[in-house]
Amino acid sequence: LEPGAAVxxxxxxxxxxxxxxxxxxxxxxxxxxxxxxAFWGAPTEQPDQALRAxxxxxxxxxxxxxxxxxxxxxxxxxxxxxxxxxxGIGIHTGMAxxxxxxxxxxxxxTAIGDAVNLAARVQAIAQGxxxxxxxxxxxxxxxxxxSEALPPAQIRGKTALVPIFRVTGLTGKG
Numbered sequence: 461l462e463p464g465a466a467v468x469x470x471x472x473x474x475x476x477x478x479x480x481x482x483x484x485x486x487x488x489x490x491x492x493x494x495x496x497x498a499f500w501g502a503p504t505e506q507p508d509q510a511l512r513a514x515x516x517x518x519x520x521x522x523x524x525x526x527x528x529x530x531x532x533x534x535x536x537x538x539x540x541x542x543x544x545x546x547x548g549i550g551i552h553t554g555m556a557x558x559x560x561x562x563x564x565x566x567x568x569x570t571a572i573g574d575a576v577n578l579a580a581r582v583q584a585i586a587q588g589x590x591x592x593x594x595x596x597x598x599x600x601x602x603x604x605x606x607s608e609a610l611p612p613a614q615i616r617g618k619t620a621l622v623p624i625f626r627v628t629g630l631t632g633k634g
Contacts, residue, residue, distance in 0.1 A: 470491075474491060476523045484500070486516055495583070502556075510553045520547065557571065557572050595622075607627050612624065
């Protein structure tokens with residue numbers, strides 16, 4: 461894409477996704493190229509943080525086709541390149557350090573730690589249209605989502621294979 465079209469497309473895309481993060485009480489951390497990093501449970505504790513993240517992710521996925529259709533109706537300059545645009549989402553539940561980090565010249569509220577790294581690596585596994593979660597997340601949302609086990613993943617930095625699951629829907633109990 462031309463730089464102006466890329467910026468226009470990403471800004472619209474991020475606007476759609478951020479709405480779902482905020483609707484579920486998530487903390488928008490940062491934009492990572494064409495990705496969004498968000499977390500739940502800080503700065504305010506949320507006992508149902510895993511379910512909130514999954515609900516937001518499912519709604520993000522549901523926004524993709526209507527957004528692409530809207531771009532086509534609006535005859536956006538990038539519509540042909542964005543026709544197959546999809547997003548993969550990875551979620552891990554674990555302990556992280558959340559706080560204001562940086563230098564006196566630039567501080568950001570963010571989350572860091574192994575749980576954050578694992579979530580990013582799970583996201584890298586997710587194909588377009590998928591929401592992939594780890595075992596600790598499934599354990600917290602059991603009975604509230606429909607999911608299917610995938611082959612355990614070899615994740616960089618982990619010696620043991622990591623059990624992962626594809627979320628296929630919500631049960632209506634959450």
